[in-house]
Amino acid sequence: MPLRKRNLPDSHLGDTVLKDGTTRLQTYQRTRCSCLRKWTFYGLLLWCSLMVAGYFLSPFHAIKCEISILELKGPLTSNYKLAQGTRIPNLPGPECVVEDENGNLYTGLADGRVVRIQPTKDGSFENAKVENLTDGKVTNPLPATTHKLGNARPSGLRLHGDNLFVVDCVYGLYSINIRNLSFSMLVQISDVFPVLKFPNDLDISSNGNFVYFTDVDDDYSVAQIMYGVLSGKCSGRLLEYNISSKKLRVVTSQLCGANGVQVSIDKKSVIVSEMYRNRVTWIDILTGKHIRSVQMPMMPDGLTKINNNNYWIAGSQVPNSFAKFLFGTPMLRQSLAGFVPHDVLAIFVFVCSFDFRHNIVVEINDQGKIIHSMYDPYGNLTYGLAHATQLHDGRIALASYIAHFIGIVDPNILNIN
Numbered sequence: 001m002p003l004r005k006r007n008l009p010d011s012h013l014g015d016t017v018l019k020d021g022t023t024r025l026q027t028y029q030r031t032r033c034s035c036l037r038k039w040t041f042y043g044l045l046l047w048c049s050l051m052v053a054g055y056f057l058s059p060f061h062a063i064k065c066e067i068s069i070l071e072l073k074g075p076l077t078s079n080y081k082l083a084q085g086t087r088i089p090n091l092p093g094p095e096c097v098v099e100d101e102n103g104n105l106y107t108g109l110a111d112g113r114v115v116r117i118q119p120t121k122d123g124s125f126e127n128a129k130v131e132n133l134t135d136g137k138v139t140n141p142l143p144a145t146t147h148k149l150g151n152a153r154p155s156g157l158r159l160h161g162d163n164l165f166v167v168d169c170v171y172g173l174y175s176i177n178i179r180n181l182s183f184s185m186l187v188q189i190s191d192v193f194p195v196l197k198f199p200n201d202l203d204i205s206s207n208g209n210f211v212y213f214t215d216v217d218d219d220y221s222v223a224q225i226m227y228g229v230l231s232g233k234c235s236g237r238l239l240e241y242n243i244s245s246k247k248l249r250v251v252t253s254q255l256c257g258a259n260g261v262q263v264s265i266d267k268k269s270v271i272v273s274e275m276y277r278n279r280v281t282w283i284d285i286l287t288g289k290h291i292r293s294v295q296m297p298m299m300p301d302g303l304t305k306i307n308n309n310n311y312w313i314a315g316s317q318v319p320n321s322f323a324k325f326l327f328g329t330p331m332l333r334q335s336l337a338g339f340v341p342h343d344v345l346a347i348f349v350f351v352c353s354f355d356f357r358h359n360i361v362v363e364i365n366d367q368g369k370i371i372h373s374m375y376d377p378y379g380n381l382t383y384g385l386a387h388a389t390q391l392h393d394g395r396i397a398l399a400s401y402i403a404h405f406i407g408i409v410d411p412n413i414l415n416i417n
């Protein structure tokens with residue numbers, strides 16, 4: 001007995017039994033079904049074509065890389081040691097913080113400025129005075145790694161004597177005299193071949209003769225960072241700049257996303273964060289050989305030495321199982337980059353695969369042994385942690401590449417563990 005159904009388009013449809021014995025309803029359901037199948041088929045076809053086209057149009061050839069998800073136990077056990085503190089506001093993207101002997105802080109901002117932050121007499125940053133040391137614009141045009149930002153982007157700083165050395169992702173390496181604010185351009189991006197693409201961080205040798213700085217990889221600027229991350233390639237450089245001779249030397253050019261830099265205690269090696277592999281690596285200064293690597297639970301960023309001669313490694317991108325899948329599937333990464341615009345891809349990858357609110361500082365000794373770690377696991381105080389600096393009085397300054405403030409943690413004030 002044929003059924004009558006309300007939502008059937010029934011103006012000229014009766015429920016007559018057709019010649020082959022089926023009813024109109026069955027025919028309708030069949031067409032709807034085949035219609036769905038048809039669209040699924042077209043959808044899949046479109047997706048496959050995009051993936052194939054993307055694969056060939058991709059800006060890079062992706063290489064396989066394993067990302068391990070470390071269990072947060074032992075010296076990596078999670079806590080809330082960095083979750084409470086104060087903030088120094090109105091500082092967009094303060095990626096790195098250094099302190100001078102008078103307790104002033106210096107940082108580089110997303111709008112290109114390098115600023116000095118003077119605490120009040122009691123050392124408090126609550127009503128700190130912020131002074132511009134540079135205005136973030138470069139008046140005489142220098143070669144730039146990208147014009148997309150429209151200004152400089154100081155990302156790594158170190159102080160030696162009166163000289164504040166600054167690595168800038170857009171323009172290279174410069175120094176600012178902190179007494180008279182005179183500015184010197186030291187290394188332009190075109191001073192080395194291949195040219196610098198993404199200068200990132202630096203350290204100064206203890207005798208003050210050399211600057212060691214990183215260039216993330218040889219293809220992508222800061223404005224195309226996600227292509228670098230997704231390619232997984234290992235063409236990052238560690239460079240040495242001889243301050244008196246002004247000569248540059250490439251120490252190694254095989255780093256997987258060269259980021260934070262720290263000269264080791266024995267002065268024979270430089271420790272570098274390899275952000276595309278979530279590890280830090282000791283590089284022999286003379287030979288450029290990799291001495292040892294230590295896996296991190298996050299994408300490591302800035303490195304600093306602390307007063308017990310250990311190091312702090314700061315970072316925030318903690319990979320999840322999707323990140324593990326994505327990085328284990330180079331074809332997918334290569335294809336996606338071929339048809340998804342860079343900035344959309346950046347949001348997608350950062351939202352789906354890394355937790356940038358999960359901030360971690362790992363303390364490690366010179367033998368590469370992890371001692372303990374400090375966390376702000378839900379982003380209560382900060383997010384996008386890029387660098388942690390131990391201040392002279394034991395407080396900790398937390399820098400971030402995206403937050404609009406510097407976080408200040410006082411370990412003497414009770415922290416929830």
Ligand SMILES: *[C@@H]1O[C@H](CO)[C@@H](O)[C@H](O)[C@H]1NC(C)=O
Nearest residue numbers: 111113130131132134135136
């Ligand atoms: C520093 O530069 C910023 C941005 O250009 C500006 O808004 C601010 O007024 C400057 N501060 C001082 C003290 O000149």
Ligand SMILES: *[C@@H]1O[C@H](CO)[C@@H](O)[C@H](O)[C@H]1NC(C)=O
Nearest residue numbers: 162177178179180181182183
């Ligand atoms: C700033 O001080 C440095 C070091 O004392 C000196 O070499 C430089 O000429 C000074 N610059 C200006 C503009 O006074």
Ligand SMILES: *[C@@H]1O[C@H](CO)[C@@H](O)[C@H](O)[C@H]1NC(C)=O
Nearest residue numbers: 209242243244245246247249
């Ligand atoms: C650095 O430059 C100085 C001055 O030219 C020179 O004496 C020294 O040997 C150089 N050091 C290295 C490692 O190149």
Ligand SMILES: *[C@@H]1O[C@H](CO)[C@@H](O)[C@H](O)[C@H]1NC(C)=O
Nearest residue numbers: 080083084378379380381416
């Ligand atoms: C951090 O924030 C979460 C909610 O976002 C809250 O439940 C937790 O108590 C906070 N922890 C600290 C240490 O402030």
